[in-house]
Amino acid sequence: MTTLPQNTTEDTAVLAAVVDAVRGAGSRLLARYSPDARPADSAALRAAIDENEQASIDDLHLALAAARPEAKWVTEETETAELPPGEWWAVDAVEGNVNHVHGLPEWCVSATLLRDGVPVLTAVYQPVGDVLHSAVRGGGAFAAGRRLRVSAKSDLGAAITTTGQAEAGQRETYRRIGDSITVMLGRALLVRATVPSTFPMLLVAAGHADLFWQYRPTLPGVAAGALLVTEAGGIVTDLAGAPWRPGSADILASAPGLHAEALGALSTVN
Template identity: 65%
Template structure:
């Protein structure tokens, strides 16, 4: 299995238009990896560990500038790679998708971290085929880490295979809850209740944004389980494929298979799934 991994270099926005009548997923992975890494390199040039926006205006300008510098190039590159694939928009983040291929993309995942000089930000692109993630690339410029996965071919970071935790005892688990998306105030109490419940049964509980990073850590076995209420598709699609290809389990909060539009998600090591559901399912509306 050939995985393209390129160390950070100089950004070049010149793109060669490639004829892609039919692309195998492994070939497509190389094109997507290149596009995601180039987008991340452009953002890296804007990143500073000393960044500290002091007011709402400065914060908004920094966020908007990062989005504008990343989305246009990445969308164009992915359109060349897969011209018939749709693009998941805001109105489709919480629903099932129509049949066919769709790109679920966050060109600046963790933008709020980037503009505050923190390390947890990335560029994510996931191809969803008939409501199932089949290919993903996540590039984290801080650390120069490239996570890749294709369906039935494994998950990797910089070409090294990923494997989820082998833990079977929930009392030893490191668990992370994803925060609600902005405006979803109805889930705040539910998040608090679920964290309180998990604190009774696990070694350590965290709550964080963005969603991608705890899911990367579950795929790599550094953490053991992740859950979130009302997750956005672009936030979890990459993690779903990486975790399942690394040997983990991903379901909704009732134990049914996860799919775009599921109102909740649980991603964890297989040996913890049943016990985690016993805690979370009774809380879920």
């Protein structure tokens, strides 16, 4: 990633406000959550997803705007594009919304501030379990107050790997996902495919998993994880090995000892 002047003290102060914001949004969503939830059809599913979004987004945006008034917002139009210079909020008001409405615990609220295309601070709050992940660029990555470290593995054959589903309607991307899973099944110890992207990246940052890759990621889905993995000692690039940036067509977040071998394996996918 690009080397930027450190502004850790100011960013740490902003992070405190971001933590309050994601905790507040998470509390509102937790009040709506039930492990017994089971939408009966696509109409009920969509209604529940939309209601969750509305319960979280407005107050969350107000809080973040107050914390950094000059920062712009990543929208659907910019979430897969290179960002213009300046500060931008990449926010997912209900990351893993589909899990929430099916009674699964893997959902969270995430907010990441990017400066000139580089994530500089993030907070990810998982209300089920009351777990907060946070990082400031240059200050380390933490979960529930514990410093995170990526895996020390150097053998892909011993690695737990994960990929994520791309946005709907991308047939060629789906083919690449399937081909990449086939490649990794022949090289890694274990291959998983899951949504949302944030959770497997959190596992990489904590060393519970060893690498994550995804085609066509959206920025709110990977910005937090990119900073947390990097601050935990990992490497985050695209699948050509170039530094990951907003707008990159793909992403690989890995323990250092596995990065080159993973790139080599995935380079066989056309």
